[in-house]
Amino acid sequence: GMSRRGCAALVSALWVASRAEALRASRSNICGGVRGMAAAAADSRAFLRLDDFALRQFTDPSYTGTRIALAPADFMESLHEAIAATNEPVASLLRPGYAPFCKHIFLPNFIPGGGVRCGAVRITPANEALLKSGYEARKAGELPVLGRWFSVADVEAPAATWLDIILYSREQVAKERAAMGEPPVESEAPWAIISVKGQDVDYEVPMQPITMMRNALGVEEGGSGVSLDREKYQASVDFWTAHAPLK
Numbered sequence: 001g002m003s004r005r006g007c008a009a010l011v012s013a014l015w016v017a018s019r020a021e022a023l024r025a026s027r028s029n030i031c032g033g034v035r036g037m038a039a040a041a042a043d044s045r046a047f048l049r050l051d052d053f054a055l056r057q058f059t060d061p062s063y064t065g066t067r068i069a070l071a072p073a074d075f076m077e078s079l080h081e082a083i084a085a086t087n088e089p090v091a092s093l094l095r096p097g098y099a100p101f102c103k104h105i106f107l108p109n110f111i112p113g114g115g116v117r118c119g120a121v122r123i124t125p126a127n128e129a130l131l132k133s134g135y136e137a138r139k140a141g142e143l144p145v146l147g148r149w150f151s152v153a154d155v156e157a158p159a160a161t162w163l164d165i166i167l168y169s170r171e172q173v174a175k176e177r178a179a180m181g182e183p184p185v186e187s188e189a190p191w192a193i194i195s196v197k198g199q200d201v202d203y204e205v206p207m208q209p210i211t212m213m214r215n216a217l218g219v220e221e222g223g224s225g226v227s228l229d230r231e232k233y234q235a236s237v238d239f240w241t242a243h244a245p246l247k
Contacts, residue, residue, distance in 0.1 A: 044083040044090040050076055051173060051185075051192035053139065064136065064149050064247040066119035066160070066198040070111060075196075079165070082110035094167070098207070099226045101172035103191065105165040106202045116198040117157040120205070120243040121150055130154045131244055141180050142222035145210045149247040157246050160198030164205070167191040172224065179219035206236035208245075 050072055056063050058072050068075055083090050083105075094103040109116055123131070132151060135144040168176075173192045174184055185192070199205055212233055215223040 044080045047090045047189060048076075048079070048167070048191050048193060049185075049187050049189040051168070051194045053194045054196065056138070057196060062247060064147065064245045066116060066196055068111065068196060069115045075111075078110050078112070079107075082107050095204075097166070097204070098229075098232065099224065101169040101224075103167045103169075104204055105167065107163050107165065109160045109163050109198065111163075116160045116163065116196075117246070118160050118198050118200055119157070120199075120245050121155050121157050122243055127155055132247075138222065143214070143217070145214060147208075147210060147245075149245045152246050155246065158200060161200050162198075162202045164197040164199055165193055166195040166197065168194045168224075176219045176222075176224065180222065206232070206239045208240050209233060209236045212236060 055072060057066060057068050058070065058075070061067075070078070083093065086093065086107075090105075093105045093107075095106065097103050121127070127150065130150055131148050133146065133148040136147050137144040168191070170185075170187070170190050170192065173194075177184060197205065212228055214221065215226045216228045217223045218225045
């Protein structure tokens with residue numbers, strides 16, 4: 001039989017070997033994770049760009065909806081880091097939108113300091129007298145349409161826990177820009193960020209009924225050319241009867 005000293009030496013050697021193997025596996029996982037994050041970040045940089053249409057959320061203090069208190073370049077850098085942290089190819093994060101050319105990416109709110117708030121607030125008996133209304137166009141060349149909103153000076157919105165990154169395909173953006181007489185975009189990125197919504201759920205909040213109507217008017221009037229879906233329109237009415245955006 002083996003002596004006590006021999007048994008102890010064998011146990012010690014087995015323990016050292018097992019620790020060395022665990023350390024090698026840990027290093028492999030860490031290196032693999034770092035490589036995966038780097039690949040995901042590089043993937044998203046080639047895959048996504050910030051469209052001019054979304055810049056109003058960064059620069060226009062009168063914008064109705066989610067406002068972002070970051071420089072556009074800093075926002076994109078934070079977005080790429082958030083996508084990299086998922087360790088997933090960016091294409092696998094896409095969720096379907098209201099048309100084949102529209103997709104969504106839902107991510108936990110990654111804006112430093114939690115500065116992004118929900119873009120809409122529930123209407124209650126206590127705040128409904130604070131609602132404002134007026135005619136608005138989202139950009140030059142669009143038909144102004146009637147809207148209603150709460151002023152951020154009157155109503156405080158809850159901090160957003162999720163961001164809905166709304167994307168349009170390169171082809172759809174080119175089609176709409178051409179219809180509005182705007183020059184083409186010099187980018188090979190297949191998807192453009194056209195809006196960012198702060199919200200407290202990780203799924204799509206219905207677009208406003210008037211946006212659906214504008215889309216149905218066609219690209220010549222600043223819409224997308226997608227016809228009305230009555231069921232989706234009614235779901236939008238139900239939601240926006242009880243909510244209003246912030247401005």
